[in-house]
Amino acid sequence: MPPPRSSSAISCRACSFILKPAAMISLAKIDGDCPDSCSAAGFSGSKNFNALIQIAPWHPSVSAQARAAEKLIKARGSTQSTDSPLFMLHTTAYYFCCYTSDEEKAIKAALRSLSWSPFQVSYDSFACNLDHNNETTYLHALPSDQTALFSLARQIEAAVAATGAHVTPRETLFHMTLARVGNDYPTDDVVGEFLADPSLTDFGEITVDRFRIGVEQFHADK
Numbered sequence: 001m002p003p004p005r006s007s008s009a010i011s012c013r014a015c016s017f018i019l020k021p022a023a024m025i026s027l028a029k030i031d032g033d034c035p036d037s038c039s040a041a042g043f044s045g046s047k048n049f050n051a052l053i054q055i056a057p058w059h060p061s062v063s064a065q066a067r068a069a070e071k072l073i074k075a076r077g078s079t080q081s082t083d084s085p086l087f088m089l090h091t092t093a094y095y096f097c098c099y100t101s102d103e104e105k106a107i108k109a110a111l112r113s114l115s116w117s118p119f120q121v122s123y124d125s126f127a128c129n130l131d132h133n134n135e136t137t138y139l140h141a142l143p144s145d146q147t148a149l150f151s152l153a154r155q156i157e158a159a160v161a162a163t164g165a166h167v168t169p170r171e172t173l174f175h176m177t178l179a180r181v182g183n184d185y186p187t188d189d190v191v192g193e194f195l196a197d198p199s200l201t202d203f204g205e206i207t208v209d210r211f212r213i214g215v216e217q218f219h220a221d222k
Contacts, residue, residue, distance in 0.1 A: 033171055034097035036132060043098035051211045055176060056089035062123065062204040063089060066178060073139060073179045076190050080136060080180040091176050093211045094156045097168040106163040111218050114159050118220040119148040123176060123203035126194035128187055137187050140175035141203045149174040
């Protein structure tokens with residue numbers, strides 16, 4: 001692990017594990033749940049794909065709060081990039097890792113018949129995580145209550161297992177990425193600033209009634 005940095009810059013320990021609180025997971029892979037190399041991890045397939053809960057542009061109040069948050073983030077230091085509040089905001093419901101083309105087809109077929117109920121999610125907190133390259137830090141809004149999202153993930157895992165394909169358990173906390181910053185950004189200070197002011201972390205509530213893989217939509221029961 002890199003040596004600790006001053007409080008005016010990123011704290012590796014603060015951000016490396018904040019999205020994986022259950023265990024101290026190696027810095028070899030922090031963002032997402034998939035390995036860097038499918039073959040090195042022992043898988044025959046190499047296809048990674050994600051189930052996304054699209055937030056923008058369908059939830060304008062969340063987008064407005066995200067836009068204000070990104071403005072504050074940019075005001076505190078140089079950023080590498082931000083996710084457009086108008087089009088790019090999303091939460092990854094599930095990371096599908098290292099499948100063959102046939103396995104991908106079978107998984108999507110299983111998900112088309114998956115029975116699940118819509119639920120509400122409130123984005124009311126703020127966090128960060130260090131990416132696998134140890135050079136980029138992600139700043140996120142996230143829900144403090146992740147119960148329903150993890151329940152959906154476990155249902156997806158069961159559907160995948162029923163096809164006979166391997167399952168990569170969802171471990172990372174669910175989040176909505178706002179920005180990416182470098183090692184010189186005052187990450188600790190900015191995370192602390194957000195968490196100290198509830199008005200800054202009140203991003204709003206969404207109804208989760210669908211997710212998409214590519215352009216295909218998978219809907220909850222009506």
